[in-house]
Amino acid sequence: MQFKYWKRWMPGSQVCFMGILLLGLVLPGPVWAKHEKGHDEVSGICPQPRKTVTAPEEYLKLKNPLEATPQNILAGKTLFQVDAKPSACRICHGISGDGLGIIFHQVKPKPRNFTCIHTMDDLPDGQLFWIIKNGSPGTAMPSFGYLADDQVWQLILYLRSFSKKE
Ligand code: HEC
Numbered sequence: 001m002q003f004k005y006w007k008r009w010m011p012g013s014q015v016c017f018m019g020i021l022l023l024g025l026v027l028p029g030p031v032w033a034k035h036e037k038g039h040d041e042v043s044g045i046c047p048q049p050r051k052t053v054t055a056p057e058e059y060l061k062l063k064n065p066l067e068a069t070p071q072n073i074l075a076g077k078t079l080f081q082v083d084a085k086p087s088a089c090r091i092c093h094g095i096s097g098d099g100l101g102i103i104f105h106q107v108k109p110k111p112r113n114f115t116c117i118h119t120m121d122d123l124p125d126g127q128l129f130w131i132i133k134n135g136s137p138g139t140a141m142p143s144f145g146y147l148a149d150d151q152v153w154q155l156i157l158y159l160r161s162f163s164k165k166e
Pocket of ligand 1: 080107136
């Protein structure tokens with residue numbers, strides 16, 4: 001008696017299960033696909049389109065005065081991953097520097113992808129220095145003008161390490 005009851009109930013539950021699957025997973029598919037396509041700009045791609053303002057001539061000539069010692073790179077890493085204010089670079093540029101930080105979806109234009117050799121090789125040290133000091137107005141990139149010059153150079157040593165060819 002109990003078994004008969006269960007058997008009668010079973011086909012219905014299968015239909016119900018398929019229904020939930022269809023409604024929950026299959027139907028929203030195109031909606032998700034459209035949403036993804038809606039991001040006309042993608043982080044993490046390489047080369048990355050870049051409209052950032054060019055630094056004044058005297059900055060473009062600057063070379064990093066610090067050597068890429070483990071100590072200097074570690075100092076840059078600490079600022080990038082944890083200490084920089086108003087917010088650690090990692091939040092936007094990502095733990096591995098690929099531009100996929102936890103808030104990358106919310107910002108436009110997208111944070112720079114430092115792992116992209118094609119983009120980074122064309123950027124002089126002085127350009128990076130100037131943007132870190134002053135920010136990129138009209139974008140999410142804040143100014144870190146409070147940092148000492150040496151701290152900015154240490155950050156740049158760390159940024160460069162993301163696109164080092166091994
Ligand atoms: C709130 C998000 C955010 C944070 C935090 C952030 N950045 Fe950025 N950063 C951006 C965005 C967005 C861009 C792209 C700006 C543009 O396209 O002009 C960018 C661009 C850059 C560039 C590229 C400059 C160029 O000329 O292409 C450098 C270098 C940079 N950031 C360094 C840093 C460093 C170092 C830190 C931490 C000390 C940091 N950023 C923190 C969002 C952020």
